Amino acid sequence: MKKEPHIGLFIPCYVDQFYPQVAIATLELLEKLGCKVSYPLGQTCCGQPLANAGYERDTEGSSLHFIQLFEEFDYIVAPSGSCVLHVKEHFPNHPGKEKSAKSIQKKIFELTEFLTDVLKVENLKGTFQKKVGYHSSCHGLRGLRLASSSELNIPHFNKAKQLLTNLDGLEWVELSRSDECCGFGGTFAITEEALSVQMGKDRLADHLSHEVDVLTGGDLSCLMHLEGIAKREGQKVEFMHIAEILNQAIR
Amino acid sequence: MSHPKAATEFLKDQANSQWHDETLWMIRDKRDASSKSIPEWEELRNLASEIKDNVLSNLDKYLEQFEAQALKNGIKVHWAKDAKEHNEIVLSILQEKNCEAIVKSKSILTEECHLNPYLEKQGIEVVDTDLGERIVQFLQQPPSHIVMPAIHLKKRDISALFHDKLQTEKGNEDPSYLTNAARLHLREKFLASKVAITGVNFGVAETGEFVVCTNEGNADMGVHLADVHIACMGIEKIIPRRKDLGVFLRLLARSATGQPITNYSSHFRSPATGKEIHLVLVDNGRTRQLAREKFKNSLKCIRCGACMNTCPIYRRSGGFSYGSTVPGPIGSILSPGLDMKKYSTLPFASTLCGSCSDVCPVKINIHEQLYEWRQEITKHHGTVGKGLSMKLASGIFKSPLAYQFSGSLMRKVIKSLPESVIYNPLNIWGKSRDLPKAPKESFQDWYKRNRHE
Structure with a gap:
């Protein structure tokens, strides 16, 4: 019998610190789907904020630490498209560790693509009686290709939609601008504050004009930014990570 | 002014910035519809990208072939290593012809070289004949977009401007009326000009001809009425064969405005009897960019402007916020190659969303180059505070x-x-x-x- 694959759960730093409930939902969801999951202790940050700010060269320590923590696993799964993309594309070179780094870059998956492409989940049974707006994070969309981007002339697909529309009662909302950026962008949110907020307001308005009950997505960084604006404006819309919806629905 | 400051200013007029965003989004929408009407769109993008890769790898060879063919066709060819040489060459031709007034159709290259102020200082009247360019010229502004130079202005702004400059009826904002007034005004300039300047969209190495794409026909009008045609061309505009044009012409206008093709795609091969064509081939930093492995394919750009229309930053901050001749995402990877310090905030004026790369008809990896420029800029111009906090963070994450x-x-x-x-x-x-x-x-x-x- 083939050995059961062992999944290493990668929880990005800000999820660990601010959204533990999303990490728990990710863990529980994978367990419900029959996976053997471990969370290696001692995780820090993958280095993305530094690299995107122009300091990739300062992420050698954090990426080496990441490689050492995760090299033993068969798969690495994270509830974040942008952190996964960073590991895949922007890890600096580590002399002597090239093989491990390459293998990690092949076996790391964002949660929804792990469900659709590796576990090949087709019929999720569950109920979620709400109108849902999905925010496609740009790094998930155009970096990991979790859906067809609106610019390309290719057959339409969307891995998150494929999962969510399985659920009974869930009403999927098509937005006016299906995949425009929310304006978070890491340090962009601070260095270009005015633009960042305006972009967030515009994205939020698109969801609100379609009267969504829940705004969801695969990246909490986008959701944190959008929720921060919604809260400040006193909007009642609820924010959930897609892991929370799926975990709650297939209870 | 840094990009964040300029963007903050632009966003202060909420109604205007929203209008700007929606106007450009509408053009992106048209581009989507147009590109999706062609089943082989992605194949065309691949082809265009590969042809340009080939051009950049063999640029020396193609340029020599192009020059030899052009000379054979009777075109006078000049080489300019930088903006200064380019401007001097143009001036010397004008002086030789005793020409004191010229008409010029759209050319981002001459903007890059700041040709207009240079010639005006020498007492030469320069009239931009593209409607949008004429409008910004009246206002003494640079273009805010490379395809739609006056996209930042509304009908009522233009009505007021034309009332002032062309004595049109006060308050008449009818586009046909205003365009007609501009047409009459420009016609006089066309008729009086002995020399016409144009840009170049494509230079065909195989035949020595070059192609100029416009919607208004102003390039053709200028050239055909003048005795001398000066065409200014960046050395990266080469394509190998005439048949390659089929790929690029199909992509260019669809990407730019959603039109199937530009109204005029005019081929210039040899001068008519008694007339002259001068071709000025300009480097101005292009070979330097070609030598930068990570950034060289920015030279594939065919100046369609699609990355500007799709960019959520450009749409909400306007072309002037970039402070560079070519604004938007493509400008943000080209400009630091010319002056890294001056344009150091541009690669950070992005969320790295990648829409520019997906919309680009020649598949330039724009957002990846923005990321790479950030790595370069922080080495040379990292602000102390940011550098320190990042060092601290890197220690913590280790x-x-x-x-x-x-x-x-x-x-x-x-x-x-x-x-x-x-x-x-x-x-x-x-x-x-x-x-x-x-x-x-x-x-x-x-x-x-x-x-x-």
């Missing part, structure tokens, strides 16, 4: 203990401080956004309690 300590400290600080302190003016995040509620424990703590044996 060490699990330091990370746990600073993380729990962060959560405690957020929990215990009153809102008035968290949302102070120094907390830029909190100006218009709430912070997430700090949970009582991290996932790591939860996991240790619940799952760890």
Whole structure:
């Protein structure tokens, strides 16, 4: 019998610190789907904020630490498209560790693509009686290709939609601008504050004009930014990570 | 002015910035519809990208072939290593012809070289004949977009401007009326000009001909009425064969405005009897960019402007916020190659969303180059504060203990401080956004309690 694959759960730093409930939902969801999951202790940050700010060269320590923590696993799964993309594309070179780094870059998956492409989940049974707006994070969309981007002339697909529309009662909302950026962008949110907020307001308005009950997505960084604006404006819309919806629905 | 400052200014007029965003989004929408009407669109993009790769790898060879063919066709060819040489060459031709007034159709290259102010200083009248360019020229502004130079202006602005400059009826904002007034005004300039300047969209190495694409026919009108045609061309505009044009002409207008093709795609091969064609081939930093492995394929650009129309930053900050001849995403990877310090904020004027790369008809990896420019810029012009905080962060992320300590400290600080302190003016995040509620424990703590044996 083939050995059961062992999944290493990668929880990005800000999820660990601010959204533990999303990490728990990710863990529980994978367990419900029959996976053997471990969370290696001692995780820090993958280095993305530094690299995107122009300091990739300062992420050698954090990426080496990441490689050492995760090299033993068969798969690495994270509830974040942008952190996964960073590991895949922007890890600096580590002399002597090239093989491990390459293998990690092949076996790391964002949660929804792990469900659709590796576990090949087709019929999720569950109920979620709400109108849902999905925010496609740009790094998930155009970096990991979790859906067809609106610019390309290719057959339409969307891995998150494929999962969510399985659920009974869930009403999927098509937005006016299906995949425009929310304006978070890491340090962009601070260095270009005015633009960042305006972009967030515009994205939020698109969801609100379609009267969504829940705004969801695969990246909490986008959701944190959008929720921060919604809260400040006193909007009642609820924010959930897609892991929370799926975990709650297939209870 | 840095990009963030200029963008903040632009966003102050909410109604105007929203209108600007929606206007450009409408053009992006047209581009989507047009590109999706062609089943082989992605194949065309691949082809265009590969042809340009081939051109950039063999640029020396193609340029020599192009020059030889052009000379054979009777075109006079000049080489300019930089903007200064380019301007001097143009001036010397004008002086030789005793020409004191010229008409010029759209050419981003001559903007890049600042030809207009140079010639005006020498007492030569320069009239831009593209309608949008004429409008910004009246206002003494640079173009705010490379395809639609006056996209930042509304009908009523143009009505007021034409009332002032062309004595049109006050308050008449009818586009046909205003365009007609411009047409009459420009016609006089066309008729009086002995020399016409145009840009070049494509130079065909195989035949020595070049192609100029316009919608208004102004390039043709200028050239056919003048005795001398000066065409200014960046050396990267070469394509190998005439048949390659089929790929690029199909992509260019669809990407730019959603039109199937530009109204005029005019081929210039040899001068008519008694007339002259001068071709000025300009480097101005292009070979330097070609030598930069990570950035060289920015030279594939065919100047369609699609990356501007799709860019959520450009749409909400306007072309002038970039302070460079070519604004928007493509400008943000070209400009630092010309002056890294001056344009150091441009590669950061992006969320790296990647829409520019997906919309680009020649598949330039624009957002990846923005990322790479950031790595370069911080080496040379990293602000001290940012550098320090990043160093600190890198130390924390290397060490699990330091990370746990600073993380729990962060959560405690957020929990215990009153809102008035968290949302102070120094907390830029909190100006218009709430912070997430700090949970009582991290996932790591939860996991240790619940799952760890």
